[in-house]
Amino acid sequence: EDKVVQSPLSLVVHEGDTVTLNCSYEVTNFRSLLWYKQEKKAPTFLFMLTSSGIEKKSGRLSSILDKKELFSILNITATQTGDSAIYLCAGGSQGNLIFGKGTKLSVKP
Amino acid sequence: GAGVSQSPSNKVTEKGKDVELRCDPISGHTALYWYRQRLGQGLEFLIYFQGNSAPDKSGLPSDRFSAERTGESVSTLTIQRTQQEDSAVYLCASSSTSGASPLHFGNGTRLTVT
Secondary structure (H helix, E strand, O other): OOEEEEEOOEEEEEOOOOEEEEEEEEOOOOOEEEEEEEOOOOOEEEEEEOOOOOOEEEOOEEEEEEOOOOEEEEEEOOOOHHHOEEEEEEEEOOOOEEEOOOEEEEEEO | OOOOEEEOOEEEEOOOOOEEEEEEOOOOOOEEEEEEEOOOOOOEEEEEEEOOOOOEOOOOOOOOEEEEEOOOOOEEEEEOOOOHHHOEEEEEEEEOOOOOOOOEEOOOEEEEEO
């Protein structure tokens, strides 16, 4: 059965801290690994990773995929209160996109 | 439209009633997904449409749930004889292709069954 497991489930940090969110996956016919940020309503797209070892960056966020060990990490440096959200990881095959339960990040001032 | 549009944004219904949720995907997107998100939980896959292919219904939790899509446009998710456990946010997403393109999500329909 396809599954995506995220850890930790929740995390509380202070502004300025660096955090690493983890995502492991077992997805049949795997094609891509996606990260989303969900604040109040619709998840918003962060990254899509298809190749191992190539880091993708967007400002203070970065992510990398390891297709041999079947995991991905999402790093956030110099965290801000606006980073507080649920971060969702999803593994994509030729059809379905399997989501993990998410990591709830709370950044305290 | 500019994004995925879902209606209604909120729906309160009595147990046992049928409800219909609507999703308008981004124009030109061939893939359309429905997910359910219970409070504090992750996204639970329900059903996936890709072009004219038979939909992947493997995530539908019971035969009370069904969905249709007209061509590559509007989709409706129908829940018959609603139960309190059906209370959740129902999210629709679309993408230009399946599996290898980012999904674009609507704001969801918050369903409350009393």
